[in-house]
Amino acid sequence: MRISASEKWFQTFNYIILTLAASTMIFPFLHLLAVSFSSPVAADSKEVFLWPVGFTLGTWEHILQNSGLWQSFGVTIYVTVVGTFFSMILSVLTAYPLSRQEFLIRKQVMLFIVITMIFNAPLIPFFLTVRELGMMNSLWSLIIPGAISTYNMIIIRTFFQGLPKELDDSAKIDGCNEFRVLFQIYLPLSKPVLATIGLFYAVGYWNIFQRAVLFLRNQELWPLQMKLRAYLTSPEELAQVNLFLGDYDFNTTTLKAATIIFATVPILLVYPYLQKYFVKGSMLGSLKE
Amino acid sequence: MQTINPLIRNIKRHWMLYLMILPGIIFYIIFKYIPLAGSVIAFQNYQILKGIMNSPWVWFDNFKYIFMYQDFYNVLRNTAIIATYKLIFQFPAPIILALLFNEVRLMFAKRTLQSLFYLPHFLSWVIVGGIVFEVLSSQGVVNTIRSWMGFEPILYMQQERYFRGIVILSGIWKEIGWGTIVYLAAIAGINPSLYEAAVMDGANRWKQTLYITLPGIFPTILVLFLLNIGNFLELGFEQIYNLLTPMTYSVGDIIETYVYRAGILQGQFSVTTAIGIFQSVIGFVLLWIFNRLANKTGEGLW
Numbered sequence: 001m002r003i004s005a006s007e008k009w010f011q012t013f014n015y016i017i018l019t020l021a022a023s024t025m026i027f028p029f030l031h032l033l034a035v036s037f038s039s040p041v042a043a044d045s046k047e048v049f050l051w052p053v054g055f056t057l058g059t060w061e062h063i064l065q066n067s068g069l070w071q072s073f074g075v076t077i078y079v080t081v082v083g084t085f086f087s088m089i090l091s092v093l094t095a096y097p098l099s100r101q102e103f104l105i106r107k108q109v110m111l112f113i114v115i116t117m118i119f120n121a122p123l124i125p126f127f128l129t130v131r132e133l134g135m136m137n138s139l140w141s142l143i144i145p146g147a148i149s150t151y152n153m154i155i156i157r158t159f160f161q162g163l164p165k166e167l168d169d170s171a172k173i174d175g176c177n178e179f180r181v182l183f184q185i186y187l188p189l190s191k192p193v194l195a196t197i198g199l200f201y202a203v204g205y206w207n208i209f210q211r212a213v214l215f216l217r218n219q220e221l222w223p224l225q226m227k228l229r230a231y232l233t234s235p236e237e238l239a240q241v242n243l244f245l246g247d248y249d250f251n252t253t254t255l256k257a258a259t260i261i262f263a264t265v266p267i268l269l270v271y272p273y274l275q276k277y278f279v280k281g282s283m284l285g286s287l288k289e
Numbered sequence: 290m291q292t293i294n295p296l297i298r299n300i301k302r303h304w305m306l307y308l309m310i311l312p313g314i315i316f317y318i319i320f321k322y323i324p325l326a327g328s329v330i331a332f333q334n335y336q337i338l339k340g341i342m343n344s345p346w347v348w349f350d351n352f353k354y355i356f357m358y359q360d361f362y363n364v365l366r367n368t369a370i371i372a373t374y375k376l377i378f379q380f381p382a383p384i385i386l387a388l389l390f391n392e393v394r395l396m397f398a399k400r401t402l403q404s405l406f407y408l409p410h411f412l413s414w415v416i417v418g419g420i421v422f423e424v425l426s427s428q429g430v431v432n433t434i435r436s437w438m439g440f441e442p443i444l445y446m447q448q449e450r451y452f453r454g455i456v457i458l459s460g461i462w463k464e465i466g467w468g469t470i471v472y473l474a475a476i477a478g479i480n481p482s483l484y485e486a487a488v489m490d491g492a493n494r495w496k497q498t499l500y501i502t503l504p505g506i507f508p509t510i511l512v513l514f515l516l517n518i519g520n521f522l523e524l525g526f527e528q529i530y531n532l533l534t535p536m537t538y539s540v541g542d543i544i545e546t547y548v549y550r551a552g553i554l555q556g557q558f559s560v561t562t563a564i565g566i567f568q569s570v571i572g573f574v575l576l577w578i579f580n581r582l583a584n585k586t587g588e589g590l591w
Binding site for chain 2: 004007010011014015017018019021022023024025026027028029031032035043044045046049090091093094096097098100102103104105109112113116119120121122123124125126127128129130133144145146147148153177178179182203206207209210213214225226228229232253256257259260263264267271274275278279
């Protein structure tokens with residue numbers, strides 16, 4: 001194929017634009033990383049760009065000794081693990097009958113569920129319902145009220161529907177009941193989709209913020225995102241010492257930078273997996289209804 | 290009896306399926322349908338100690354009240370303006386990026402670029418908000434570059450005039466890459482023989498994009514546009530809440546942040562529920578109108 005001069009120009013231009021834009025996606029993290037290893041004076045005098053100036057570990061020593069941050073880190077891990085498990089169980093148990101021809105009312109139940117995607121309840125009645133259930137100031141308020149994402153559940157159902165029907169016919173003849181068909185035949189065959197949906201849920205729980213704002217008044221229960229927000233809006237709390245009363249090798253600028261990096265690193269560590277399965281998952285969703 | 294009998298037989302035979310779906314049904318009843326029914330408190334003067342049963346009915350008084358209340362207009366205006374900006378600037382951004390990605394021939398470069406663009410999608414708005422504040426702070430990168438060029442630093446986050454632009458830019462930054470996935474899938478689904486025929490007819494890449502790729506992904510664009518319109522006034526609590534400061538309330542306070550403050554923090558449950566209903570109704574009306582328009586040009590949602 002012949003390529004005209006103008007198309008060559010466009011190609012070059014395209015690579016430059018895309019590379020510049022893509023670098024803005026990673027640049028803030030590299031910058032904050034550099035700031036977090038820089039001396040407070042350098043950090044506040046606009047000297048730091050992508051490489052630390054006046055290298056010091058002081059900020060990180062202080063951050064990693066901060067018990068409040070670790071406490072909320074623990075809460076987030078707990079909520080992510082328990083929540084993802086809980087959501088997966090509920091979603092799979094709901095998706096399976098909806099994928100079965102034998103389940104007589106599957107269309108009606110499906111309609112009953114899809115209606116809630118269109119008519120979403122306002123925030124306040126939702127809040128009052130959760131409150132009435134006594135979940136205020138309980139970590140269950142982060143898990144149970146949003147346990148099933150309808151979108152995710154439908155992806156699982158669509159995948160189940162695509163599995164060959166002969167499989168469970170033969171299983172039934174062998175005397176398997178529905179639970180065994182689901183757990184011993186369907187689930188092992190659905191590993192890719194389960195991994196994708198599991199990651200969808202896990203990232204959701206890791207980033208959980210709004211429901212924590214609504215339901216958790218007790219600071220000890222705050223997940224990482226809440227703690228992070230509190231520290232970013234009042235960094236004095238993060239410092240835990242009066243920065244004016246001494247000569248420290250950190251300040252609010254370097255502490256904030258380090259806190260943001262602290263909360264980002266776990267996502268970056270699993271990012272290769274995330275990307276692989278997420279892209280697949282978002283394709284799955286677009287396949288059918 | 291004719292219709293009930295098969296159901297009873299079905300339940301008896303496949304009771305395990307019914308048992309499996311029971312927790313899911315209970316979930317939807319408690320957390321979706323009960324709050325939906327609980328929206329009736331918008332027509333009451335709801336008092337938490339009396340509950341829904343004993344709170345006095347005031348019918349449309351709460352709706353009358355919000356429309357006479359100056360703060361509500363301010364919040365509604367902010368929400369509508371930001372929502373419109375989002376539709377104009379943020380909605381087309383991933384379409385353009387997907388078209389640019391489509392012109393990248395080197396697979397390696399394409400994959401690497403995509404990996405970078407998808408990253409911010411996985412971060413919470415708390416983190417992204419924190420980054421925005423740092424980048425735009427007086428010692429942040431933007432002001433550093435300004436100082437090189439001899440300009441005075443600007444406190445972007447504290448000034449009303451920049452707030453909406455920051456909301457749109459940060460929204461684009463976070464979601465543009467992720468938004469391309471569905472369009473790239475649509476582009477991949479276009480029949481390659483269309484391009485071959487176009488090349489035969491002498492169409493260059495630009496003509497191919499204009500006359501084959503864009504029409505090819507138009508149905509996808511339309512569906513996503515309609516889904517967006519349905520949530521027109523729902524901008525996302527987390528983004529605005531994490532970018533807002535008291536200095537920018539006058540331009541940045543939106544329905545969702547207002548409902549949180551007045552409803553959850555101050556306990557004006559009925560009034561804020563009325564606002565929530567108003568928000569949903571607007572979304573629904575817009576969806577209905579645009580779906581009718583869509584049915585004239587192509588295919589709507591229904």
